Amino acid sequence: MGSVNLRGIRKAYGAVEVLHGIDLDVEEGEFAVLVGPSGCGKSTLLRSIAGLETISGGEISLAGKVINHLPPKRRDIAMVFQNYALYPHMTVAKNMGFSLRLSKESKSEIDRKVTDAAEILGLTELLDRYPKQLSGGQRQRVAMGRAIVRDPELFLFDEPLSNLDAKLRVQMRSEIKELHQRLKTTTIYVTHDQIEAMTMADKIVVMRGGHVEQIGSPLDLYDRPVNMFVAGFIGSPAMNFVPASVRDASVMTTSGAEIGTQEGVESVGEAIAGIRPEDLRLSDTGQEATVSLIEPTGSETQVTLRTMDGNLILTTRDRLDLDVGQAVHVMAAPGKTHLFDAKSETALKLRESA
């Protein structure tokens, strides 16, 4: 197990640069998740760490050793691919033992390690099967088994759950997390699913357009997004954004209604207010709105509200007595409004006292 240190990683295909100097440190034993919309460069970054892509600039170190110029086979990194990439002509046991066979381990040693890994992953019964005889979740486990038998310095996961159905995805999510807690191998995991990122990560790296937007713990990113992109990307349903101005800690929409209060913010004429759906409340005063859609999920209800400043989403665990078309007033819970610069879209600084 080792820490991963990336310094100024650049990757260009011809004249097109897709990674613009990425700096990232993943501590030993940490579970880091790279998340971002498709095309943000997260998979390219992962493949660069693996050695499947050659980088155009920068330095990749693993356990204190620079590995940029090593071929994949000499990096001591195991990778789980999106479509599992199991060898179709080999049994589960052969698939899992392949790397050990290549590193010329003795047959008894291979058998022992494969049996151990199979036991951890519940694959013991399936060792003689071929990949085509397995279900999606089982294939996923074999792919992980193939990674763990080697006991590598680093695990890489490239959107490993995206081919599974929703229920299995949730189950495998916890399995991977448990596996990590058990093995404590440094892991870098790529996904476009922010829920996966939130639930699994020790550290989330939000990427967009080949840049890192923010690095932090899941709740860090949720509570203190540095810009509108991170604020909108993390959290589901997404944060509401409305154009606003701030005067004496009072946040007003362009129609002049107060939508929230936020201490510690300088007065500004033009800003964007961001309010998470669960922080939005029905109230006696505040922004006027019309109920346009009510979607109960059982545990909570999601209400879409039409206002003069665009739609707002509100979620609540209360059983609301609302009808479509009803006129209401909404406001953010005190101190729960995020404020962003209207031009740069970065978060406005709060004064220390707040």
Place this chain on the structure above:
Amino acid sequence: MNETPRPFYWTFITLCGLVIATYILFPVFWLFLASFKTRDELAQLPIAFWPKDPTIQAYRDLFDSGSQSSQLLNWPTLISNSFTVAVTSTIIVVVLGTFAGYAFARLKFPGRDLILGGLLVSRMFQGAALLLPTYRLMNMLNLQDSLIGLILLYSAFGLPFATWIIASSLREIPFELEESAMMDGASRLQSMVMVVLPLATPALITAAMWHFVGAWSEFAFASILLESNENKTVTIGLASFVELFTLEFQRVGAAATLVALPIMLVFFFGQRYFTRGLLAGAVKG
């Protein structure tokens, strides 16, 4: 099958198949039956279809060193020459075609698709147009009347198609499997040999069968390049045989059956790979 039965349609298709098969196979079968008849029986009228008194005398005559036919044409030598040429050039074609096919399927280099297409187009020229230039070339290289010359020639002719069919089959194999093998610690060659080639077996077998059959039955180039009796191949032997023994039709039948036998065996055992290999790329496996 779960689809709605369409009796008329299937009967029609089956009948068409039978008619075509009969049309093509009847002469072959006739020749095969003739090889078990005697000379007298073949000369009889009316012509009998089944041999009245089947005998393998015609086959004995081919290999009987004292017989008239084997003094002129030595069948064991012919067969051994043909095997040497066909097997050796098949090995050359499959091995080189595999590496070339891998390069075309996996490596990016300028003009890749153009060159691969060009390889295939080169095989669309009529072979006859190349007869004279080839003869001159082989003379210059001092390879006329030699099996080595013929092996090199057949390999050159066979490589484009083998490369093409192997390349198209390798393109169907997801590159992620190789990336996965490399992450597992394989070198490029190891990933090719241990992961890719086992999955490309149908294409390799198809390429091998295709080439073996072509090399075994090639006539035109063999006939202009090979002169001495000890270098001749079965197809030349068969042609001379027809000229020599027009009246001994049972012997022609026996010789033809013998020449066709390896090809039939190859197809019999390789059939299931053959269709799969040629269909590679048609459907996702």
